[in-house]
Amino acid sequence: MNAFNVITGSLAVKSMTTITLASDQDWSILKPMLFQSIAQTLEMVFITLVVGGILGLVLGVILYGTRPGNLFQNSVIYRILDVIVNIVRPIPFIIFLAAIQPLTMKVVGTSIGTAAAIFPMIIMATFATSRLVEQNLVPVDRGVIEAARSMGASTFTIVCTVLIPEALGPLILAYAFLFISILDMSAMAGYIGGGGLGNFAISYGYQKFDPAVTWTAVIIMIVLVQVVQAIANMLAKRILKRQK
Amino acid sequence: MSEAIIKLDHVVKEFKSKDKKKPMRAVDDVSLSINKGDVFGIIGYSGAGKSTLVRMINALERPTSGSVRVLGQDLTGLNESGLRPLRRKIGMIFQQFNLFSTKTVAQNIAYPLVLDHWRKDYQERRVSQLLKFVGLEEHANKYPSQLSGGQKQRVGIARALATNPEILLTDEATSALDPETTGEVLDLLQQINRQLGVTIVLITHQMNVVQKIANRIAVMSDGRVVERGDAYSVFAAPKQEITRRFIATAISGIPDAERVVDMRRQWGGRIVTVLIRQKDAQNELDNSVVPSSGQNISGLIAKYGVSTNLIYGGIDTVTGYAIGAMTYELAGEPSVIDGFLGELSRDSDVLDFGTAQDPVDYDTAVSTPLGGLKAHPAGNGDTSETGGYGNADNADRADTLAGNADDAARSTSADSDGKEEQA
Numbered sequence: 001m002n003a004f005n006v007i008t009g010s011l012a013v014k015s016m017t018t019i020t021l022a023s024d025q026d027w028s029i030l031k032p033m034l035f036q037s038i039a040q041t042l043e044m045v046f047i048t049l050v051v052g053g054i055l056g057l058v059l060g061v062i063l064y065g066t067r068p069g070n071l072f073q074n075s076v077i078y079r080i081l082d083v084i085v086n087i088v089r090p091i092p093f094i095i096f097l098a099a100i101q102p103l104t105m106k107v108v109g110t111s112i113g114t115a116a117a118i119f120p121m122i123i124m125a126t127f128a129t130s131r132l133v134e135q136n137l138v139p140v141d142r143g144v145i146e147a148a149r150s151m152g153a154s155t156f157t158i159v160c161t162v163l164i165p166e167a168l169g170p171l172i173l174a175y176a177f178l179f180i181s182i183l184d185m186s187a188m189a190g191y192i193g194g195g196g197l198g199n200f201a202i203s204y205g206y207q208k209f210d211p212a213v214t215w216t217a218v219i220i221m222i223v224l225v226q227v228v229q230a231i232a233n234m235l236a237k238r239i240l241k242r243q244k
Numbered sequence: 245m246s247e248a249i250i251k252l253d254h255v256v257k258e259f260k261s262k263d264k265k266k267p268m269r270a271v272d273d274v275s276l277s278i279n280k281g282d283v284f285g286i287i288g289y290s291g292a293g294k295s296t297l298v299r300m301i302n303a304l305e306r307p308t309s310g311s312v313r314v315l316g317q318d319l320t321g322l323n324e325s326g327l328r329p330l331r332r333k334i335g336m337i338f339q340q341f342n343l344f345s346t347k348t349v350a351q352n353i354a355y356p357l358v359l360d361h362w363r364k365d366y367q368e369r370r371v372s373q374l375l376k377f378v379g380l381e382e383h384a385n386k387y388p389s390q391l392s393g394g395q396k397q398r399v400g401i402a403r404a405l406a407t408n409p410e411i412l413l414t415d416e417a418t419s420a421l422d423p424e425t426t427g428e429v430l431d432l433l434q435q436i437n438r439q440l441g442v443t444i445v446l447i448t449h450q451m452n453v454v455q456k457i458a459n460r461i462a463v464m465s466d467g468r469v470v471e472r473g474d475a476y477s478v479f480a481a482p483k484q485e486i487t488r489r490f491i492a493t494a495i496s497g498i499p500d501a502e503r504v505v506d507m508r509r510q511w512g513g514r515i516v517t518v519l520i521r522q523k524d525a526q527n528e529l530d531n532s533v534v535p536s537s538g539q540n541i542s543g544l545i546a547k548y549g550v551s552t553n554l555i556y557g558g559i560d561t562v563t564g565y566a567i568g569a570m571t572y573e574l575a576g577e578p579s580v581i582d583g584f585l586g587e588l589s590r591d592s593d594v595l596d597f598g599t600a601q602d603p604v605d606y607d608t609a610v611s612t613p614l615g616g617l618k619a620h621p622a623g624n625g626d627t628s629e630t631g632g633y634g635n636a637d638n639a640d641r642a643d644t645l646a647g648n649a650d651d652a653a654r655s656t657s658a659d660s661d662g663k664e665e666q667a
Contacts, residue, residue: 147342150302150413151356151403152331155324161355165346242387243345 025210037200038220040114044186044196048121049179055122056129056178059085061159063130064137071145071155071163081130088127094188096124101192117194121185128181132174140166169239176232180225187221197221248313249411249443250278250301255310257296257467270296271307272467278460280410283437283444285458285475287451287490293467294447298413301445302334303327315410332360335404335442339416341396343388349399350375350384356406374402378432394425401432405440412436412444418453430456451494455479455562463487477525479562481534496558497569498595501606507555508600513575515555516585519593519613522565537592538570548584551575589615 059081065071066078091099100120105111108119140163148162164171187198197217205214255274258267270293278284288294299305300312303319312319317330343352350371357367375381378398388396397417404412414433418426434457436442446458454461454475461478463471463486471478471487479495482488498517499507507515520538527534545552552572559568574581588594594614598604 141340141342143338143340143342144344146304147336147338147344147403148355149304150331150334150336151359151407152328153359154328157359161358162344166344168346239346243389 025204025208025213030204030213033204034200034216037195037197037217040194041183041186041196041198041221044114044118044121044189044194045179045182047118048125048182048185049175052122052125052182053129053175053178055126057133057164059126059130060133060137061163063134064163065155065159067138069142071158085127085131088124089131093120093124093185094191096120097188097192112193114194114196117186117189117192117196121182121189124185125178125182129174129178132178133171136167136170136174137163139170169236169243172232172236172239176229179228179232183221183225247280248277249280249282249315250276250445251313252276252297252300253311253313255297255300255307255312257293257300257305258308269467271300273310274464274467274469275310276462276469276472278443278445280443281437281441282460283434283446283458285446285448285454285461286464287448287454287461288464288486289449292464294464295415297464298415298445298447301411301413302331302336332356332407333409334411334413335407335409336413336415337397337400337404337417339419341388341393341400341420343396343399343403345388348385348387349380349391352388352399353402353406356403360407370406374406377405378402392425393421394428397421397425397429398432401429401436405436405442408440410443412442413447414444415447416449417446419448419450426450426453427456433457451490455494455560459563463490471529473526473528474563476523476563476565476567477527477534479560480521480525480565480567481527483527483529495560495562495568497567498610499556499571503556504597504606504609507571507573508597508603511553511555511573512600513551513553513573514581514599515571515597516574517556517569517571517595517597518588519595520559520566520568520570521593522567535591540591541570541588544584544588548580548587549576550581550584585614589613 063078063081063085066074066081068075068078088096097117097120100123101111104116104119108116110116144162144166145158148158153161186194186196187201190196190199190202193199197220201214201217204210205212205217253275255271256269257271258269261268272293274293274297286294286297296305300307300319301314303312303322307320314330315333319327319330322330344355347355353371353374354367357370362370371384372381375384378401380395380398380402383391383395388399391399400417401412412433417433418429421429430453433444433446437444437457444457446454448454458475461471461473461475462469463478463484465484465486471482471484478487479491482491497519504515518538518541521534521536522539523536525534526532552574554570555573556571557569559566559570561567574584585594585596595609596604596614597606597609
């Protein structure tokens with residue numbers, strides 16, 4: 001009970017301390033596990049966000065660029081990629097984890113643990129990001145791209161110095177949205193031994209009828225999301241203000 | 245004789261249309277040659293193919309057939325990376341300015357310099373030089389959204405000029421601007437042409453824009469160049485109905501039918517319009533010559549002692565020469581007036597609208613000037629386009645009025661080089 005007070009106190013949720021919760025677990029054991037879970041979640045989310053985010057950006061730019069009438073239009077490639085993205089994206093992540101397990105086994109060498117969780121997360125995040133990126137590039141004024149072409153910029157240069165900067169505000173918001181989706185995925189990845197806050201909440205909170213533990217995990221996740229979203233909003237606002 | 249800096253040869257551009265069997269022909273067999281130092285105006289309604297045409301000069305569009313030579317290089321054989329050095333010698337400005345919205349004014353102007361791998365301190369010097377040239381020094385660190393339309397276009401111009409291009413393509417560059425700002429931007433373009441010697445290709449649907457700065461003009465309709473020549477000649481002696489419609493938006497001269505009826509009612513005498521052309525006009529497509537007109541009116545009025553009232557008209561300047569029309573009411577002895585008109589119409593185009601008692605039909609008056617049409621087509625005998633001067637549809641009548649095709653030897657094909665001398 002003592003440790004619980006410390007935790008909630010450190011989260012500055014004073015009111016929680018006055019609510020009596022049926023917690024007979026020892027927080028001196030739970031606390032290091034919680035910190036480990038936070039570290040695991042951050043590891044999974046961070047790696048997925050960076051790797052999946054970059055791969056998704058590339059795939060998104062290809063999707064956008066191969067669209068009819070765009071920078072490197074190619075309707076065959078566009079249609080193939082479009083179909084693949086549409087097939088993968090609607091699969092619920094928990095099912096996707098199971099479905100892709102043989103491939104995970106081959107690539108990572110194991111199908112349980114944090115590394116095994118990150119691989120399917122990256123794949124799903126790549127497809128999710130690609131669509132978000134594509135959708136946010138479509139509104140970029142084609143005239144601006146034409147202007148860069150008329151100045152002799154290469155396609156790669158145009159993507160890096162015109163296309164992405166012009167869409168940067170909405171792209172930052174898209175990545176904040178993506179962060180939340182990945183956090184969501186990381187919770188499910190706990191099921192295959194990925195660990196993390198989701199696993200912590202289920203194993204030590206839900207399954208042991210200890211709402212205090214569940215809520216501790218939930219609140220940490222809420223705070224994480226709030227912080228990321230606030231930073232993204234601030235950055236996007238600054239960029240969008242220039243454009244409007 | 246000037247050298248051709250841009251040469252389009254039988255250029256065709258087709259786009260896939262919704263009706264898959266028949267492609268849409270945006271540019272249809274266009275041959276043009278633009279000389280160094282020209283301000284070449286290409287005018288036409290939207291959809292006439294002029295934007296597509298200008299985009300083939302820097303290969304933003306590739307021709308379906310035909311060839312495009314710019315600065316001595318054949319663009320049709322070059323791939324995107326091969327085009328890059330050439331594109332740096334061709335600046336382009338746009339109707340919607342197309343500035344990079346997340347870059348400052350200075351960064352926008354520096355962009356082509358970055359592409360060209362300029363050293364940082366050279367970039368900065370060049371940018372401040374350009375900002376000064378377009379008069380935007382104090383806006384260097386603003387974003388485009390903080391500027392007015394005219395200022396945005398100045399940034400566009402500075403950016404297009406950054407790498408010292410030899411050619412500047414302007415695609416409806418003033419169409420989104422108000423008349424005053426349009427005037428400022430045109431002055432700037434003229435300055436660029438005269439001071440920096442940049443050849444300008446000007447795409448527009450605004451005839452007054454062309455009138456103000458172009459020295460040569462091509463009129464486009466349905467993907468074809470239907471009229472072409474030095475600016476003065478096209479304004480002074482338009483052959484096509486579409487050209488006449490465009491000119492009517494820039495120069496007022498010949499009264500319309502309603503106005504003539506009013507004038508006959510308001511003024512008792514004979515209503516006569518004299519066309520003003522300060523010098524001869526030459527048509528590039530068929531080599532015909534339309535002589536000057538209306539240069540001796542005052543002298544003849546004094547000589548015959550006819551009483552005149554100047555009741556309508558307008559004279560404008562194209563490339564420094566006067567073009568327009570004056571409408572007089574003539575009163576006095578009919579025989580004196582006839583004598584006066586007889587001598588006047590020997591050297592000038594005179595449209596006789598008659599009097600209130602004895603009116604002349606408007607279409608007849610504008611298509612059959614006194615003393616006959618002064619055009620002397622010397623082309624291949626196809627003179628059906630040599631119609632009258634008014635805004636009325638007089639194509640039918642034109643057949644009967646066709647001038648004499650007297651010198652077949654001088655005939656030139658429509659796609660020959662622009663041969664008239666340029667200053």
